Amino acid sequence: MAQHLNPIPPDRFLWEERVPGGCHWSGVLRRGQALRLTDLGGRANVSALFFNAHEKLERYNMADTLKAQHTAYLTRGHALYSDMGHVLCSIVADGSGWHDTVCGVGDAALVASRYGQTCYQTHRNAMYRNGRDGLLVELGKWGLGKRDLVPNVNFFSRVVADDDGRLHFDLAHSRMGASVDLRCDMDVIVVLSAAPHPLDPRADYAPSDVMLTAWQCGPAGPDDVCRNACPENQRGFYLTDLLFR
Amino acid sequence: MTTLHYVVSSLDPAAATYTAVIPAGEPWLHPVRRGQTLRILDLEGNQAVDTLFYNLHRPEERYSAADTVRAQGALYLTAGSRLMSTEGNVMLTITADTCGRHDTLGGACSCESNMVRYALDKRPMHSCRDSFLYALSQYDGGLTKRDLTCNINFFMNVPVTPDGRLTFADGVSAPGKYVEMRAEMDVLCLISNCPQLNNPCNAYNPTPVQVFIWDTGAVA
Numbered sequence: 430m431a432q433h434l435n436p437i438p439p440d441r442f443l444w445e446e447r448v449p450g451g452c453h454w455s456g457v458l459r460r461g462q463a464l465r466l467t468d469l470g471g472r473a474n475v476s477a478l479f480f481n482a483h484e485k486l487e488r489y490n491m492a493d494t495l496k497a498q499h500t501a502y503l504t505r506g507h508a509l510y511s512d513m514g515h516v517l518c519s520i521v522a523d524g525s526g527w528h529d530t531v532c533g534v535g536d537a538a539l540v541a542s543r544y545g546q547t548c549y550q551t552h553r554n555a556m557y558r559n560g561r562d563g564l565l566v567e568l569g570k571w572g573l574g575k576r577d578l579v580p581n582v583n584f585f586s587r588v589v590a591d592d593d594g595r596l597h598f599d600l601a602h603s604r605m606g607a608s609v610d611l612r613c614d615m616d617v618i619v620v621l622s623a624a625p626h627p628l629d630p631r632a633d634y635a636p637s638d639v640m641l642t643a644w645q646c647g648p649a650g651p652d653d654v655c656r657n658a659c660p661e662n663q664r665g666f667y668l669t670d671l672l673f674r
Numbered sequence: 675m676t677t678l679h680y681v682v683s684s685l686d687p688a689a690a691t692y693t694a695v696i697p698a699g700e701p702w703l704h705p706v707r708r709g710q711t712l713r714i715l716d717l718e719g720n721q722a723v724d725t726l727f728y729n730l731h732r733p734e735e736r737y738s739a740a741d742t743v744r745a746q747g748a749l750y751l752t753a754g755s756r757l758m759s760t761e762g763n764v765m766l767t768i769t770a771d772t773c774g775r776h777d778t779l780g781g782a783c784s785c786e787s788n789m790v791r792y793a794l795d796k797r798p799m800h801s802c803r804d805s806f807l808y809a810l811s812q813y814d815g816g817l818t819k820r821d822l823t824c825n826i827n828f829f830m831n832v833p834v835t836p837d838g839r840l841t842f843a844d845g846v847s848a849p850g851k852y853v854e855m856r857a858e859m860d861v862l863c864l865i866s867n868c869p870q871l872n873n874p875c876n877a878y879n880p881t882p883v884q885v886f887i888w889d890t891g892a893v894a
Binding site for chain 1: 676739740747748760762779781782786789790791794803818819820821824835836841
Protein backbone atom coordinates (compact mmCIF):
# COMPACT_ATOMS: atom_id res chain seq x y z
CA MET A 430 0.00 0.00 0.00
CA ALA A 431 1.14 3.54 -0.72
CA GLN A 432 2.27 5.38 2.38
CA HIS A 433 3.54 8.81 3.37
CA LEU A 434 7.33 8.94 3.45
CA ASN A 435 9.18 10.62 6.28
CA PRO A 436 11.66 13.44 5.64
CA ILE A 437 15.31 12.37 5.58
CA PRO A 438 17.16 13.50 8.75
CA PRO A 439 19.60 16.25 7.63
CA ASP A 440 22.45 14.83 9.71
CA ARG A 441 22.21 11.53 7.81
CA PHE A 442 22.00 12.97 4.30
CA LEU A 443 24.70 11.75 1.90
CA TRP A 444 23.98 13.10 -1.58
CA GLU A 445 21.29 13.88 -4.13
CA GLU A 446 21.26 13.61 -7.92
CA ARG A 447 18.63 14.19 -10.59
CA VAL A 448 18.41 11.60 -13.41
CA PRO A 449 16.63 13.04 -16.46
CA GLY A 450 13.80 10.89 -17.87
CA GLY A 451 15.20 8.24 -20.23
CA CYS A 452 18.75 8.50 -18.90
CA HIS A 453 20.79 5.91 -16.99
CA TRP A 454 22.87 5.84 -13.82
CA SER A 455 24.88 3.46 -11.67
CA GLY A 456 26.78 3.59 -8.40
CA VAL A 457 27.74 1.75 -5.24
CA LEU A 458 25.74 1.93 -2.03
CA ARG A 459 26.96 0.27 1.13
CA ARG A 460 25.12 -1.80 3.72
CA GLY A 461 23.12 0.52 5.92
CA GLN A 462 22.75 3.22 3.29
CA ALA A 463 19.38 4.02 1.76
CA LEU A 464 18.36 5.30 -1.65
CA ARG A 465 15.10 7.20 -2.18
CA LEU A 466 13.76 7.27 -5.74
CA THR A 467 11.27 10.07 -6.40
CA ASP A 468 9.07 10.39 -9.49
CA LEU A 469 9.33 14.11 -10.23
CA GLY A 470 6.70 14.29 -12.95
CA GLY A 471 4.23 11.44 -12.50
CA ARG A 472 5.45 9.35 -15.46
CA ALA A 473 8.69 7.92 -14.15
CA ASN A 474 9.76 4.31 -14.59
CA VAL A 475 13.04 3.18 -13.07
CA SER A 476 14.40 -0.12 -14.38
CA ALA A 477 16.89 -1.43 -11.85
CA LEU A 478 19.42 -4.24 -11.39
CA PHE A 479 21.48 -4.96 -8.28
CA PHE A 480 24.82 -6.77 -7.84
CA ASN A 481 26.96 -7.69 -4.86
CA ALA A 482 29.71 -5.06 -5.14
CA HIS A 483 32.38 -7.54 -4.00
CA GLU A 484 31.29 -10.59 -6.01
CA LYS A 485 29.43 -9.50 -9.11
CA LEU A 486 28.45 -13.06 -10.00
CA GLU A 487 25.91 -12.62 -7.22
CA ARG A 488 23.01 -10.54 -8.51
CA TYR A 489 19.34 -9.72 -8.13
CA ASN A 490 17.22 -12.76 -8.89
CA MET A 491 13.64 -12.03 -9.83
CA ALA A 492 12.40 -15.59 -9.38
CA ASP A 493 13.98 -16.12 -5.96
CA THR A 494 12.59 -12.76 -4.83
CA LEU A 495 9.05 -13.57 -5.94
CA LYS A 496 9.03 -17.18 -4.71
CA ALA A 497 10.35 -16.39 -1.25
CA GLN A 498 7.64 -13.79 -0.66
CA HIS A 499 4.75 -15.30 -2.64
CA THR A 500 4.33 -12.10 -4.60
CA ALA A 501 4.53 -10.99 -8.21
CA TYR A 502 5.18 -7.31 -7.39
CA LEU A 503 7.20 -5.38 -4.83
CA THR A 504 6.25 -2.87 -2.15
CA ARG A 505 7.07 -1.97 1.46
CA GLY A 506 8.24 -4.97 3.49
CA HIS A 507 9.67 -6.83 0.50
CA ALA A 508 13.30 -7.86 0.16
CA LEU A 509 15.15 -8.03 -3.16
CA TYR A 510 17.00 -11.35 -3.09
CA SER A 511 20.19 -12.35 -4.83
CA ASP A 512 20.62 -15.75 -6.44
CA MET A 513 22.66 -16.76 -3.36
CA GLY A 514 19.88 -16.41 -0.79
CA HIS A 515 20.99 -12.98 0.44
CA VAL A 516 19.03 -9.74 0.66
CA LEU A 517 20.69 -7.15 -1.60
CA CYS A 518 18.29 -4.40 -0.57
CA SER A 519 14.77 -4.04 0.79
CA ILE A 520 11.87 -1.64 0.53
CA VAL A 521 11.48 0.11 3.86
CA ALA A 522 9.00 2.77 2.73
CA ASP A 523 6.84 3.11 -0.36
CA GLY A 524 4.62 5.95 -1.57
CA SER A 525 3.85 4.10 -4.79
CA GLY A 526 2.50 0.75 -3.59
CA TRP A 527 3.40 -1.43 -6.57
CA HIS A 528 6.60 -2.00 -8.53
CA ASP A 529 6.66 -4.32 -11.54
CA THR A 530 9.07 -7.26 -11.58
CA VAL A 531 8.27 -9.24 -14.72
CA CYS A 532 8.14 -7.05 -17.83
CA GLY A 533 11.82 -6.27 -18.37
CA VAL A 534 12.93 -3.30 -20.45
CA GLY A 535 12.24 -2.00 -23.93
CA ASP A 536 14.94 -2.02 -26.59
CA ALA A 537 15.84 0.34 -29.44
CA ALA A 538 13.45 -1.34 -31.88
CA LEU A 539 10.51 -1.05 -29.48
CA VAL A 540 11.22 2.62 -28.72
CA ALA A 541 11.59 3.48 -32.42
CA SER A 542 8.37 1.67 -33.36
CA ARG A 543 6.34 3.26 -30.57
CA TYR A 544 7.68 6.80 -30.45
CA GLY A 545 9.45 7.29 -33.78
CA GLN A 546 13.04 7.30 -34.83
CA THR A 547 15.41 9.73 -33.15
CA CYS A 548 19.16 9.85 -33.01
CA TYR A 549 21.93 11.90 -31.51
CA GLN A 550 22.70 13.56 -34.87
CA THR A 551 19.27 15.16 -35.07
CA HIS A 552 18.10 15.31 -31.45
CA ARG A 553 21.32 15.57 -29.44
CA ASN A 554 20.60 14.63 -25.81
CA ALA A 555 16.84 14.74 -26.37
CA MET A 556 17.13 11.46 -28.32
CA TYR A 557 14.77 8.70 -27.16
CA ARG A 558 16.84 6.36 -25.04
CA ASN A 559 15.73 2.81 -24.28
CA GLY A 560 16.05 0.77 -21.13
CA ARG A 561 18.08 -2.10 -22.53
CA ASP A 562 20.84 0.02 -24.02
CA GLY A 563 20.93 2.25 -20.93
CA LEU A 564 21.39 -0.74 -18.63
CA LEU A 565 24.05 -2.21 -20.93
CA VAL A 566 26.06 1.04 -20.88
CA GLU A 567 25.96 1.18 -17.08
CA LEU A 568 26.74 -2.56 -16.73
CA GLY A 569 29.79 -2.00 -18.91
CA LYS A 570 31.19 0.45 -16.37
CA TRP A 571 31.54 -2.40 -13.88
CA GLY A 572 32.90 -5.02 -16.25
CA LEU A 573 29.44 -6.47 -16.76
CA GLY A 574 27.48 -6.90 -19.98
CA LYS A 575 24.86 -8.84 -21.91
CA ARG A 576 25.31 -11.94 -19.76
CA ASP A 577 24.28 -9.90 -16.73
CA LEU A 578 21.12 -8.42 -18.22
CA VAL A 579 18.69 -10.47 -16.11
CA PRO A 580 15.03 -9.68 -15.34
CA ASN A 581 14.93 -6.30 -13.59
CA VAL A 582 12.64 -4.35 -11.29
CA ASN A 583 10.55 -1.52 -12.81
CA PHE A 584 9.97 0.93 -9.97
CA PHE A 585 6.79 3.07 -10.12
CA SER A 586 5.12 0.89 -12.78
CA ARG A 587 2.07 -1.27 -12.06
CA VAL A 588 1.16 -4.08 -14.42
CA VAL A 589 -1.60 -6.49 -13.44
CA ALA A 590 -2.35 -9.95 -14.81
CA ASP A 591 -5.85 -11.30 -15.43
CA ASP A 592 -6.82 -14.94 -14.85
CA ASP A 593 -5.35 -15.95 -18.19
CA GLY A 594 -2.11 -14.15 -17.46
CA ARG A 595 -2.70 -11.26 -19.87
CA LEU A 596 -0.96 -8.11 -18.70
CA HIS A 597 -2.48 -4.65 -18.32
CA PHE A 598 -0.44 -1.51 -17.66
CA ASP A 599 -2.13 0.66 -15.01
CA LEU A 600 -2.16 4.23 -16.33
CA ALA A 601 -3.73 5.54 -13.13
CA HIS A 602 -0.96 4.24 -10.86
CA SER A 603 1.79 6.83 -11.25
CA ARG A 604 1.77 10.01 -9.22
CA MET A 605 4.02 13.06 -9.25
CA GLY A 606 6.11 13.11 -6.11
CA ALA A 607 5.74 9.41 -5.31
CA SER A 608 8.85 7.96 -3.65
CA VAL A 609 10.21 4.56 -2.71
CA ASP A 610 12.97 3.96 -0.15
CA LEU A 611 15.46 1.13 -0.71
CA ARG A 612 17.74 0.14 2.12
CA CYS A 613 20.91 -1.64 1.04
CA ASP A 614 21.43 -4.75 3.17
CA MET A 615 24.74 -5.56 1.46
CA ASP A 616 27.29 -3.46 -0.44
CA VAL A 617 25.61 -3.25 -3.83
CA ILE A 618 26.15 -1.90 -7.32
CA VAL A 619 22.89 -0.24 -8.33
CA VAL A 620 22.25 0.03 -12.09
CA LEU A 621 19.31 2.18 -13.25
CA SER A 622 17.56 3.31 -16.42
CA ALA A 623 14.78 5.92 -16.36
CA ALA A 624 13.44 5.00 -19.81
CA PRO A 625 9.70 4.29 -20.22
CA HIS A 626 8.20 0.98 -19.13
CA PRO A 627 7.97 -1.36 -22.16
CA LEU A 628 4.20 -1.84 -21.78
CA ASP A 629 3.37 1.85 -21.20
CA PRO A 630 0.86 2.41 -24.04
CA ARG A 631 1.11 6.21 -24.21
CA ALA A 632 2.15 7.44 -27.63
CA ASP A 633 4.50 10.22 -26.57
CA TYR A 634 8.01 9.73 -25.24
CA ALA A 635 7.89 11.68 -21.97
CA PRO A 636 9.45 9.71 -19.10
CA SER A 637 9.69 11.84 -15.97
CA ASP A 638 12.91 12.81 -14.25
CA VAL A 639 13.85 10.89 -11.14
CA MET A 640 15.53 12.27 -8.02
CA LEU A 641 17.99 9.97 -6.25
CA THR A 642 18.57 10.80 -2.60
CA ALA A 643 20.98 8.78 -0.45
CA TRP A 644 21.34 8.78 3.31
CA GLN A 645 22.75 6.75 6.13
CA CYS A 646 19.86 4.74 7.56
CA GLY A 647 21.70 1.91 9.35
CA PRO A 648 21.25 -1.84 8.83
CA ALA A 649 18.00 -3.70 9.50
CA GLY A 650 17.36 -4.08 13.22
CA PRO A 651 15.62 -7.00 14.94
CA ASP A 652 12.19 -5.34 14.61
CA ASP A 653 12.61 -4.34 10.97
CA VAL A 654 9.47 -4.42 8.81
CA CYS A 655 11.20 -6.29 5.96
CA ARG A 656 13.02 -8.78 8.19
CA ASN A 657 9.77 -9.72 9.91
CA ALA A 658 7.46 -9.64 6.89
CA CYS A 659 7.52 -13.47 6.66
CA PRO A 660 9.57 -16.42 7.98
CA GLU A 661 11.38 -16.56 4.64
CA ASN A 662 12.67 -13.02 5.13
CA GLN A 663 13.77 -13.79 8.69
CA ARG A 664 15.97 -16.55 7.26
CA GLY A 665 17.11 -14.37 4.34
CA PHE A 666 18.16 -11.50 6.61
CA TYR A 667 19.87 -13.96 8.97
CA LEU A 668 21.90 -15.40 6.09
CA THR A 669 22.74 -11.85 4.94
CA ASP A 670 23.81 -10.77 8.46
CA LEU A 671 26.25 -13.72 8.51
CA LEU A 672 28.23 -12.05 5.71
CA PHE A 673 29.01 -9.12 8.01
CA ARG A 674 29.94 -10.92 11.21
CA MET B 675 -12.05 -17.62 -15.67
CA THR B 676 -8.93 -19.54 -16.61
CA THR B 677 -8.86 -20.99 -20.10
CA LEU B 678 -6.39 -23.66 -21.15
CA HIS B 679 -5.93 -24.41 -24.84
CA TYR B 680 -4.59 -27.73 -26.05
CA VAL B 681 -2.88 -28.24 -29.38
CA VAL B 682 -2.09 -31.83 -30.33
CA SER B 683 0.97 -32.70 -32.41
CA SER B 684 0.90 -34.81 -35.55
CA LEU B 685 4.56 -35.85 -35.22
CA ASP B 686 5.23 -39.57 -34.84
CA PRO B 687 7.61 -40.48 -32.00
CA ALA B 688 8.83 -43.43 -34.07
CA ALA B 689 10.10 -40.95 -36.69
CA ALA B 690 12.13 -38.87 -34.22
CA THR B 691 15.85 -38.70 -34.99
CA TYR B 692 16.79 -38.45 -31.32
CA THR B 693 15.20 -39.48 -28.07
CA ALA B 694 16.37 -39.76 -24.48
CA VAL B 695 14.88 -40.29 -21.07
CA ILE B 696 16.03 -37.74 -18.48
CA PRO B 697 15.84 -39.43 -15.06
CA ALA B 698 14.45 -37.50 -12.11
CA GLY B 699 16.95 -34.97 -10.80
CA GLU B 700 19.32 -35.16 -13.81
CA PRO B 701 20.38 -32.48 -16.30
CA TRP B 702 20.36 -32.70 -20.11
CA LEU B 703 22.37 -30.48 -22.45
CA HIS B 704 21.83 -30.85 -26.19
CA PRO B 705 21.72 -28.74 -29.35
CA VAL B 706 18.48 -28.26 -31.27
CA ARG B 707 19.03 -26.98 -34.80
CA ARG B 708 16.94 -24.44 -36.64
CA GLY B 709 13.88 -26.16 -38.08
CA GLN B 710 14.10 -29.11 -35.71
CA THR B 711 11.26 -29.76 -33.28
CA LEU B 712 11.84 -30.62 -29.63
CA ARG B 713 9.19 -32.43 -27.59
CA ILE B 714 9.30 -32.81 -23.82
CA LEU B 715 7.03 -35.58 -22.57
CA ASP B 716 5.89 -35.73 -18.95
CA LEU B 717 6.02 -39.53 -18.52
CA GLU B 718 4.44 -39.90 -15.09
CA GLY B 719 2.81 -36.49 -14.59
CA ASN B 720 3.28 -33.28 -12.58
CA GLN B 721 7.01 -33.07 -13.26
CA ALA B 722 8.63 -29.64 -13.54
CA VAL B 723 11.23 -29.38 -16.33
CA ASP B 724 13.48 -26.36 -15.78
CA THR B 725 14.73 -25.26 -19.19
CA LEU B 726 17.16 -22.67 -20.58
CA PHE B 727 18.10 -21.94 -24.19
CA TYR B 728 21.24 -20.33 -25.61
CA ASN B 729 22.15 -19.29 -29.13
CA LEU B 730 24.34 -22.27 -30.05
CA HIS B 731 26.97 -20.13 -31.78
CA ARG B 732 26.85 -16.96 -29.65
CA PRO B 733 25.63 -17.97 -26.20
CA GLU B 734 25.56 -14.44 -24.77
CA GLU B 735 22.24 -14.36 -26.63
CA ARG B 736 19.92 -16.51 -24.53
CA TYR B 737 16.33 -17.08 -23.53
CA SER B 738 14.79 -14.08 -21.80
CA ALA B 739 11.76 -14.57 -19.58
CA ALA B 740 11.14 -10.82 -19.36
CA ASP B 741 11.32 -10.27 -23.13
CA THR B 742 9.05 -13.26 -23.73
CA VAL B 743 6.47 -11.95 -21.25
CA ARG B 744 6.73 -8.41 -22.61
CA ALA B 745 6.49 -9.47 -26.27
CA GLN B 746 3.35 -11.57 -25.78
CA GLY B 747 1.89 -9.28 -23.12
CA ALA B 748 1.08 -12.32 -21.02
CA LEU B 749 2.68 -14.38 -18.26
CA TYR B 750 2.09 -18.00 -19.19
CA LEU B 751 3.51 -20.05 -22.05
CA THR B 752 1.47 -22.31 -24.29
CA ALA B 753 1.02 -23.18 -28.00
CA GLY B 754 1.74 -20.08 -30.06
CA SER B 755 4.10 -18.56 -27.50
CA ARG B 756 7.31 -17.29 -29.02
CA LEU B 757 10.32 -17.80 -26.79
CA MET B 758 12.30 -14.58 -27.11
CA SER B 759 16.00 -13.99 -26.68
CA THR B 760 17.71 -11.20 -24.78
CA GLU B 761 18.34 -9.61 -28.20
CA GLY B 762 14.70 -9.56 -29.25
CA ASN B 763 14.88 -12.57 -31.59
CA VAL B 764 12.51 -15.54 -31.60
CA MET B 765 14.48 -18.57 -30.44
CA LEU B 766 11.72 -21.18 -30.54
CA THR B 767 7.96 -21.26 -31.10
CA ILE B 768 5.71 -23.57 -29.08
CA THR B 769 3.83 -25.55 -31.72
CA ALA B 770 1.95 -28.11 -29.66
CA ASP B 771 0.92 -28.34 -26.03
CA THR B 772 -1.36 -30.84 -24.31
CA CYS B 773 -0.70 -29.38 -20.86
CA GLY B 774 -1.95 -25.86 -21.57
CA ARG B 775 0.14 -23.71 -19.30
CA HIS B 776 3.82 -23.40 -18.43
CA ASP B 777 5.60 -21.03 -16.07
CA THR B 778 8.50 -18.69 -16.71
CA LEU B 779 8.51 -16.62 -13.49
CA GLY B 780 9.35 -19.28 -10.90
CA GLY B 781 12.99 -19.80 -11.81
CA ALA B 782 15.03 -22.81 -10.74
CA CYS B 783 15.45 -24.14 -7.22
CA SER B 784 18.83 -23.88 -5.51
CA CYS B 785 20.18 -24.86 -2.12
CA GLU B 786 20.41 -21.17 -1.21
CA SER B 787 16.81 -20.39 -2.14
CA ASN B 788 15.64 -23.58 -0.41
CA MET B 789 17.29 -22.35 2.79
CA VAL B 790 15.39 -19.07 2.54
CA ARG B 791 12.10 -20.57 1.45
CA TYR B 792 11.88 -23.68 3.64
CA ALA B 793 14.50 -24.04 6.38
CA LEU B 794 18.20 -23.40 6.98
CA ASP B 795 18.89 -27.15 7.10
CA LYS B 796 17.74 -27.68 3.47
CA ARG B 797 21.15 -26.77 2.05
CA PRO B 798 22.21 -30.38 1.28
CA MET B 799 19.11 -31.16 -0.82
CA HIS B 800 19.69 -31.66 -4.54
CA SER B 801 18.51 -28.74 -6.67
CA CYS B 802 18.08 -27.58 -10.26
CA ARG B 803 20.86 -25.04 -10.08
CA ASP B 804 23.25 -27.76 -8.86
CA SER B 805 22.23 -29.79 -11.92
CA PHE B 806 22.67 -26.77 -14.21
CA LEU B 807 26.14 -26.03 -12.78
CA TYR B 808 27.23 -29.66 -13.05
CA ALA B 809 26.07 -29.84 -16.69
CA LEU B 810 27.93 -26.62 -17.52
CA SER B 811 31.07 -27.91 -15.78
CA GLN B 812 31.04 -30.91 -18.16
CA TYR B 813 30.44 -28.74 -21.23
CA ASP B 814 33.38 -27.19 -23.02
CA GLY B 815 31.45 -24.10 -24.13
CA GLY B 816 32.59 -21.54 -21.57
CA LEU B 817 29.20 -21.22 -19.85
CA THR B 818 29.18 -20.57 -16.09
CA LYS B 819 26.88 -19.55 -13.26
CA ARG B 820 26.83 -16.10 -14.85
CA ASP B 821 24.86 -17.64 -17.72
CA LEU B 822 22.14 -19.10 -15.53
CA THR B 823 19.21 -16.78 -15.93
CA CYS B 824 15.46 -16.94 -15.49
CA ASN B 825 14.29 -20.21 -17.05
CA ILE B 826 11.10 -21.84 -18.27
CA ASN B 827 9.39 -24.37 -16.03
CA PHE B 828 7.56 -26.68 -18.38
CA PHE B 829 4.55 -28.43 -16.81
CA MET B 830 4.67 -26.13 -13.77
CA ASN B 831 1.70 -24.02 -12.70
CA VAL B 832 2.56 -20.75 -10.94
CA PRO B 833 -0.57 -18.61 -11.11
CA VAL B 834 -0.41 -14.87 -10.44
CA THR B 835 -3.65 -13.45 -9.06
CA PRO B 836 -5.02 -10.05 -10.16
CA ASP B 837 -3.96 -8.65 -6.76
CA GLY B 838 -0.37 -9.77 -7.44
CA ARG B 839 -0.07 -12.90 -5.31
CA LEU B 840 2.15 -15.64 -6.67
CA THR B 841 1.42 -19.22 -5.71
CA PHE B 842 2.86 -22.63 -6.50
CA ALA B 843 -0.26 -24.53 -7.38
CA ASP B 844 -0.54 -28.21 -7.99
CA GLY B 845 0.49 -29.13 -11.50
CA VAL B 846 -1.87 -28.96 -14.45
CA SER B 847 0.10 -31.75 -16.06
CA ALA B 848 -0.57 -35.51 -16.08
CA PRO B 849 1.08 -38.66 -17.42
CA GLY B 850 1.55 -38.43 -21.19
CA LYS B 851 1.18 -34.65 -21.46
CA TYR B 852 3.74 -32.98 -23.70
CA VAL B 853 4.91 -29.67 -25.08
CA GLU B 854 6.57 -29.25 -28.44
CA MET B 855 8.57 -26.36 -29.89
CA ARG B 856 10.22 -25.57 -33.19
CA ALA B 857 13.67 -24.01 -33.12
CA GLU B 858 13.85 -20.77 -35.13
CA MET B 859 17.64 -20.62 -34.65
CA ASP B 860 20.33 -23.11 -33.66
CA VAL B 861 20.02 -23.37 -29.88
CA LEU B 862 21.66 -25.18 -27.01
CA CYS B 863 19.02 -26.55 -24.66
CA LEU B 864 19.84 -26.98 -20.96
CA ILE B 865 17.33 -28.90 -18.86
CA SER B 866 17.22 -29.77 -15.20
CA ASN B 867 14.60 -32.41 -14.49
CA CYS B 868 13.62 -30.84 -11.19
CA PRO B 869 14.48 -32.67 -7.92
CA GLN B 870 12.50 -30.31 -5.65
CA LEU B 871 10.81 -32.16 -2.75
CA ASN B 872 9.67 -29.16 -0.71
CA ASN B 873 6.64 -28.06 -2.74
CA PRO B 874 4.00 -29.60 -5.02
CA CYS B 875 5.75 -28.71 -8.31
CA ASN B 876 6.74 -32.38 -8.73
CA ALA B 877 3.85 -33.79 -6.69
CA TYR B 878 6.50 -34.53 -4.00
CA ASN B 879 7.81 -37.35 -6.17
CA PRO B 880 10.19 -36.33 -8.99
CA THR B 881 9.86 -38.63 -12.02
CA PRO B 882 11.57 -39.05 -15.42
CA VAL B 883 10.68 -37.16 -18.58
CA GLN B 884 11.45 -38.01 -22.20
CA VAL B 885 12.74 -35.71 -24.94
CA PHE B 886 12.37 -36.22 -28.69
CA ILE B 887 13.88 -34.29 -31.60
CA TRP B 888 12.51 -34.38 -35.15
CA ASP B 889 14.52 -33.09 -38.08
CA THR B 890 13.80 -30.09 -40.26
CA GLY B 891 10.60 -30.34 -42.22
CA ALA B 892 9.31 -33.40 -40.37
CA VAL B 893 5.58 -33.80 -40.95
CA ALA B 894 3.05 -36.44 -40.09
